[in-house]
Amino acid sequence: MQKLKVAFICVHNSCRSQMAEALGKHLGSEIFESYSAGTEQRPEINQDAVRIIKELYGIDMNETQKSKLLTDIPEVDIVVTMGCNVECPSLPCRYREDWGLSDPSGKEDAEFIKTAQLIEKKVLDLKTRIESGVFK
Numbered sequence: 001m002q003k004l005k006v007a008f009i010c011v012h013n014s015c016r017s018q019m020a021e022a023l024g025k026h027l028g029s030e031i032f033e034s035y036s037a038g039t040e041q042r043p044e045i046n047q048d049a050v051r052i053i054k055e056l057y058g059i060d061m062n063e064t065q066k067s068k069l070l071t072d073i074p075e076v077d078i079v080v081t082m083g084c085n086v087e088c089p090s091l092p093c094r095y096r097e098d099w100g101l102s103d104p105s106g107k108e109d110a111e112f113i114k115t116a117q118l119i120e121k122k123v124l125d126l127k128t129r130i131e132s133g134v135f136k
Contacts (some may be wrong), residue, residue, distance in 0.1 A: 004032045005076040005104055007091055013038030013067045015046040015105050016082040020119050022059045027120065028127040035073040037091075040068040048107055052112040078135060080126070095135055 006028075017036040034111050040094035050061045054119030070091055079093040083100040104111035129135065 004076060004078060004135060005035050006032045006034055006078045006080060006126070007073055007076040007093070008036045008080050008082065009038060009070065009091060010082040011038050012040050012042050012104075013069075014042040014044075015049045015103060016101050016115060016119070018061055018065055019049050019053055019105060019116055020044045020060050020080065020082065020099075020123065020131055022053050022117070023057065023119050023123045024126075025064075026057055027123050028130075029126050032078075035068075035076065036065070036070045037070045037073045039070060041069055048105070048109070049110055050118075052109060056113065056116055078126075078130075080122075085122065104120075108112055 001023050006024060007025065008017040010017045013036055017038060021034045021036035024032065028034065031044050038111075045065060045067060053061055076091065077094050079091045079096045081096070081098045083098055083102065101115055101118060104115045
């Protein structure tokens with residue numbers, strides 16, 4: 001069976017969507033392919049997010065990821081929006097859901113940790129649902 005392609009998207013593709021891409025690759029790569037993108041690019045991923053993901057999961061997003069536009073990723077099966085406070089980007093897909101996550105940018109480490117842990121739970125739930133055939 002071909003792996004489903006999952007895109008985690010938000011406007012800037014610098015924090016939550018990057019964290020979700022990293023955790024999707026780390027926790028679900030045997031089940032689905034993970035991508036992230038946005039409608040705007042940033043010169044670098046949010047360095048607080050990079051630091052927290054490295055501390056919690058041993059993943060260095062600076063080595064494996066960069067900010068991307070929606071046009072930089074392949075066609076996907078599932079789109080997960082992060083909970084943008086502005087209009088979330090749109091991308092063609094078979095299934096879409098919003099995770100309603102607050103942006104921790106500019107906040108204390110505790111907010112980044114909370115966001116990372118929420119993303120971890122949601123990625124694991126998504127993996128379980130894909131494995132069970134919910135997205136056929």
